[in-house]
Amino acid sequence: MENIIPDPTWARLGFPEPPEFENSGQHIGVIIIDQIRPHPAIRHLGERLKYITVNHDLSVQCNDDIVAQSGSSSFSGGEDAELGVHGLKTVLALSHEPFEINGETHIGISPAAYFIVLDHGAFMEGEGERLKAGVDWILEQQGWNIRIILCTGWHASDNLVLLKKSHEYSTVQALQSAVKQGVLVVCSNGNTRLGNIMPPIDYFTVGGYHDRGTKNRHMHIPYPDEPFGRNGDGHFRPDILAPRLHLTVPFCESATTVGEVSYFGGTSGSATLIAGVAAYLFSKYPQLDAVELRRILVGNADLVVDHENSAPRINVGRAVNTLDSSLQTKGKNYHEPRIKSDHLKFSIITMNEIERGVEFSRFIRQAELSRMELWAHSADPSSIIRKIAVHALGKPKDAEERDMFWELLSKEQEGGVRGWYAYGLLQDSDELEVFFWIPYATDSNWAVRWCVSEYLNKYEERFPQLEKTDVPEQIHEKAEHILQWLSLQQ
Structure with a gap:
């Protein structure tokens, strides 16, 4: 956020107070399917951070040097500075040390947990077999107590639009043994409505909403173009929503430059927060299992006002109050009755x-x-x-189809369909179409605005450029100079 530091993520999730740095997530193991690069901000994790890589021959390596490399004052990131940033921000959102800005304490959601980052060579042939080899190897290790798998790219290299049954996806096959062992798979639901495929019901699936960076729940609104609906098995997705913008972590854009904060976002960020909440609750209430935790969180969440999506937004404070009340009623031997996973399913229609x-x-x-x-x-x-x-x-095959694409783009209401019309028009576009493209610079659909930005970039020497933004409040601001340019041409 420009010039404004948002409220701490723990407060925006409904925590009544900051998670305890020494205790939140303690003794809970979290597998993070991602890559990570060294950075000084993760040095405090020491032995609690492992970096696992799976080779093409399915052999597994455990790299303990990631923290040691982070401690090097000479580390600068090199040519691969961007590689592993997503995983780095994920780990930091979960585990970062407390820091204070404007009198507010920012801290990771489950900083006392164990974090096992698994790099299985995603988006390359054989990724499913490598993922299974890596997860199975990790689950066999003693002392890591793996309770959670965070999977922000569950569909791997599969086509995002064409539907099929969940059991046919390589990631689902790879994680099946973990699910059977009771490990909670927390999964992001996707960032736009361009795709049709959505995670299986066995995964605790997380979507996003726009909380405007504030803990004031009356200010929270739907995020434009947020995907939701039924997967190829007929199950409604997602299960729950979490904030998806302006998630603060310690500054990590470089190892040498000092700054206040960096930001994490998208439903990768939303899912990361839910994984942190799960680790917090598993450590605080050892009796909980994955099924019970899902039921408690969904049952104590609340709806976003005026949202078509029926998935509710997380409210950690309410969930904790419910658990504490049950403990006081049932005593130390409290154990929620197990609920079959079928009861978690929104009706299969x-x-x-x-x-x-x-x-x-x-x-x-x-x-x-x-x-x-x-x-x-x-x-x-x-x-x-x-x-x-x-x-x-795909793209229009001739001028007649191109006219049809433009007409249908203007009439279509569903975000994902509109995104594909715009993407088709982006192919073979020429500079004479600039007057068609620019009015869409303020479109509420991110995919359409992305296409406008890419179109203008093709002719950067002739036309003004559109800076991409996923923040709804910034859409008109970023497009203002382009619209002014257009008015001068007419």
Whole structure:
């Protein structure tokens, strides 16, 4: 946030007070599927941070040097400075040391936990086998007490638009043994409505909302274009929502420059916060298991006002009060009755659009549909089907189709479908279309604005540039000079 430090993330999650640095998450192991680079801000973790890599021959290596490298005063990040930043911010959001700004204490959500970062070579052939090898190896280790897996890219290299059953995804197959052992898989639900696929019901799936950086829950609003709906099995996703913007961590943009804070975001950030809450609760209430924890958090969450998405937003304070009340009632031998995972499922509605979406996707994978048939499906009442059809159409094949794309983009209401129309138009676009593109610079859909920015960048010497932003309040500000330029041309 520009010139304004948001409230600490723990307060925005509903914690009544900051997590205790020495105790929150203590003795709980968290696997983070990601890469990480060294940085001085993680030196305090010492032996509680492990970096696991899986080789192409499925051999597993445990790298203890990541913290030692972080302690080097000469570390500068080098050419690969951006590599591993996502994982670094994830670890920091969970574990960073307390710091104070404007009288407010910022601290990681579960700083006393064990963190095992697993790099399995994602987005390369054989990623599923390597992921399974790495997770199974970690679960076999003594003393790490793995209770949580944080998976922010659950779909791996799979197509985001074409539907299929959850059990067919390589990541789901790789993590199946962990789920059977009762490990809680916390998963992000995606950042835009461009995709159709959503995580399986076995994963505690996290979406985002816009809390405007404040703990004042009356100020929280929906995030534009937030994905939600039914996965290929017919289950509603996500389970719960968490803040997705302006998540503060210690400054980590470089190892040598000093700053106040860096920011983490997207539903990767939202899922990270929920993983931290889970570690906090597992350590505070050892009787909890994954099923009970999900039930407690969802049952004590509250809805975002005026949001189509029925998933509620996290409220840690309310969940803790419920658990404490139960403990006082039931005494030291308290144990919530186990609930079958079926009870966690929002009703499985075998809706025609899901069945049709899976079958339609199969036809496309097998290249069994003509372009005329794809166009016919682009007018389907279901946005899932329309999204698949427009994605499959790709780019306009001629001037007539290009006119159709522009017309349909202006009429379409669903964010993901609109994003695919814009992306198709971005292909083969020319500078004469600038007057079509610029009005979309203030579109509420991030994917559409991204396409506008990419289009203008193609002609950076001729046209003003649009800075990308995922912050709703900044959309008009970033586009103002472009709109002024357009008015002068007309």
